[in-house]
Amino acid sequence: MDYKNRIAKILFLIGIGEMVAGLILAFVFGTVDVGYYTTRYEVSWGIFFLIFASAFVGGMILIGFAELIERQTETNQLLKQSLGLSNKQFGATDNTESKMEGEPKLIDTKGKIDWDLEAEDTLKIHDYFFKEKKRYVNEIIATPYPYKFIVIAGNKEHLIKIDRENTNQVLELNLLDYPEVKDWLDGFEEGL
Template sequence: MNENMIAKVLFVIGVAQIAAGVIIGLITANIITYGVSWPVFFAWMLGGFVSGMLFIGFAENIRLLHNIHKKMQPLNKTPDTRQEPSIKNPRPEWTLDEADRTKIYEHYPNETIVEVVPAPQEDYCLVRFKSDNGYYVRVVYTGGFGIEETSDAKVRQSIIKWYNEQG
């Protein structure tokens, strides 16, 4: 399991609380017969926003701790149970699920994606594009709540080097 289900649930609860704060604020502010009570609306909206952001913050903490735990697991295994991806073992041990693959295609709607290759580093993918001038690649991180291009030059270079060695 690549993602922590509790983190996902807490994130959804946080977003729902923010939305509920706005909706309940609108409803309760309009109950008064002489017009909209803006202080009531902002009180409900602020309460929903703060409690929702707390849940989203807890979800992010759990997600980060889960990622740290996953990265530390290979240290506890015997050397025979895990092989590092290399030329002899070109496929990484993790797989890119369809939801993340769909997120990648939705993140680049105006570009022609030729292939999406899971990299040896978990939650990183190399995305190969085609343009009028030829082909180019980007390294994206899929481990968060969305897709983002990695800004870490060392990770990007190591994944591109790994991809080029694969042929």
């Protein structure tokens, strides 16, 4: 087996080792002296199968745990690929410290929006900034203007729109082209 996870590889090897050792020990302890006047050995099949079955079951349990760990590692890799994240953003499996600046938080606009805010919106915005701009999102502020967000990334404010009518993609807009949003943002920041 070609395991990518070290723990899975170690558990697999221990499981195989346990089964091999169980086979050897089954022969050693299952062989009994049955000779009265001469030394004559025979295998006691009951003892042999008892010892070997115990080792086989224990080894298979360890191999099963190794498979579970390997499948979880593969699932994590696929999830990271689909989100476009590296080990540092996803939660490194190699016990290194992650330097991600924290999860982007959605700032509550105190009920001032009258359009549906979907959970995927924040994920799309986060993915857009990480893939396109190589930046982390610090804050996401939903504006009262439909599907428009103020995103603070890298200490800079960005105006983002989710194009729900056509492509359902993240579009970056120029904040200066939307003075009403800029005015709302200034008033919102003063109210915080």
